[in-house]
Amino acid sequence: MSADSKRRVSVVTGGASGIGAACARQLALSGDLVIVADRDLERARTIANEVDGQACHIDVSDETAVEACAAQIEHDCGAVDVLVNSAGIIQVPQRPHDMKMSVWDDVVRVDQRGTYVACTAFARRMIERRRGNIVNIASVAGMRSMPLHAYAPAKAAVIAITECLAAEWGPSGIRVNAVSPGYTLTPALKNAIDRGERDVSSLTVNAALQRLVDPDEIGRAVAFLASDAASAITGINLPVDCGWLAGTSWST
Numbered sequence: 001m002s003a004d005s006k007r008r009v010s011v012v013t014g015g016a017s018g019i020g021a022a023c024a025r026q027l028a029l030s031g032d033l034v035i036v037a038d039r040d041l042e043r044a045r046t047i048a049n050e051v052d053g054q055a056c057h058i059d060v061s062d063e064t065a066v067e068a069c070a071a072q073i074e075h076d077c078g079a080v081d082v083l084v085n086s087a088g089i090i091q092v093p094q095r096p097h098d099m100k101m102s103v104w105d106d107v108v109r110v111d112q113r114g115t116y117v118a119c120t121a122f123a124r125r126m127i128e129r130r131r132g133n134i135v136n137i138a139s140v141a142g143m144r145s146m147p148l149h150a151y152a153p154a155k156a157a158v159i160a161i162t163e164c165l166a167a168e169w170g171p172s173g174i175r176v177n178a179v180s181p182g183y184t185l186t187p188a189l190k191n192a193i194d195r196g197e198r199d200v201s202s203l204t205v206n207a208a209l210q211r212l213v214d215p216d217e218i219g220r221a222v223a224f225l226a227s228d229a230a231s232a233i234t235g236i237n238l239p240v241d242c243g244w245l246a247g248t249s250w251s252t
């Protein structure tokens, strides 16, 4: 089989749950061999079995481990065509002067630094082949003020990182885009709702469509950006938010 006709290999960090798992399912529907990469290997195996893919352990906050993971995947599965960075942790809303800096450090280490580390580890190999495709999961929290004083700046940084890397690697044939989900009903958000930290009506009141986003709706946007249908699209940040940004801009 020629390199051009081989089955696409897609890696999804944070693929064991929520938005990452939805991305894994959509990419598998596109015919890709999907590698579900997560720090929770057991759950990664469950999703990998479901999509007929493979699982691997990754902790995106550890750059040595990410580099080893990228090398292992290429050795076992061949060249990686698509990288989706969905690994992330979410923060409880709190006032900045009450927030411990350990919260800032943890969120930035995974959501911001981890995204950058995974981009560079996989792109190093994509650059050699002059093709590749990266989609970073940012958030509408990186686009509007929210009482998430570590998470929001980290996600704003992911949007900036996406744009910078798209400009840097475009001449090497690599596209880099972001998707910014609005409030999406994943295990992370459901747990926060169950614990009483978030409440559905306040999360949806400003959304034009008056509902939460389904993870599959994020997965489909990611699969589109990763596809040839988006071949001229790079450096963008695509909100998938049920119109939450439109609703929060409304003033009379």
Ligand code: NAD
Binding pocket: 013, 014, 015, 016, 017, 018, 019, 020, 037, 038, 039, 040, 058, 059, 060, 061, 085, 086, 087, 088, 089, 090, 110, 111, 114, 137, 138, 139, 140, 180, 181, 182, 183, 184, 185, 186, 187, 188, 189
């Ligand atoms: P989730 O908790 O359901 O899934 C996150 C996954 O990331 C988990 O499987 C977890 O094990 C993995 N992970 C966490 N830290 C990791 C690390 N250091 N290395 C590797 N894997 C790690 O959460 P989700 O809601 O699906 O969130 C996925 C992404 O979407 C995150 O980046 C989050 O910030 C973003 N997002 C979520 C929402 C939402 O409303 N759910 C909204 C906007 C953006």
